[in-house]
Amino acid sequence: MFRSYQGNDNNIAKLEIKEPSGGKTGGFFIFTAVMIYSFAFKIHIVISTITLLAGIATIAMSVQGLISKREYGRGDSGISIAFNVALYFQLILGSLIYYLLRTSLEGPMWEVPDTQNDASLRFWAIEHIALMIFALFLTQLGRAFIKKSKGTFRKFRASLFYFGASLLLILFSMTMALTR
């Protein structure tokens, strides 16, 4: 029913399902937590697409701005903010999924996974989260540099450098996920 139940090798939630414990109250709590987990995960995937599109648009506009030597405008700023904000949403959602929902289900619903010794579990728990937080940090840095930079050329250059590096990190992480 849920992706976590499918034992997919690529999956952080390669989990051994247990019989729910704790009677009716426990069962209801676990059911609710699993529903929220599943919903939050779907939203995470949807926002991933938005993040990627906003990142690609930011880079395309920066390159086009540099080539055409036009002014750095509100549209450029807006799309880069969308990229930055989408990453913040991902951070909140990802943290909710990992630290609140998964942790609350470990024990009552499934066995505590051996994250340290399992490469695919470790990927989602450590590498994915660390790379994405760094990508977010780069976008935040990019926004600060764009604000500080004087002149259109410098703004577009900062945008291309920081948002480009951030997008590359995200794509790298996604490629790692697909090739595992």
Ligand code: HEM
């Ligand atoms: C910024 C902080 C982020 C955090 C803390 C985070 C956290 C997580 C966690 C914990 C999972 C595993 C969920 C599970 O299987 O239980 C996950 C999965 C996933 N994340 Fe993120 N994430 C972040 C950003 C992103 C971004 C920016 C993207 C893409 C643009 C992304 C794409 C994905 C995808 C596609 C999966 C699903 C992998 C699968 O199907 O097994 N995440 N994320």
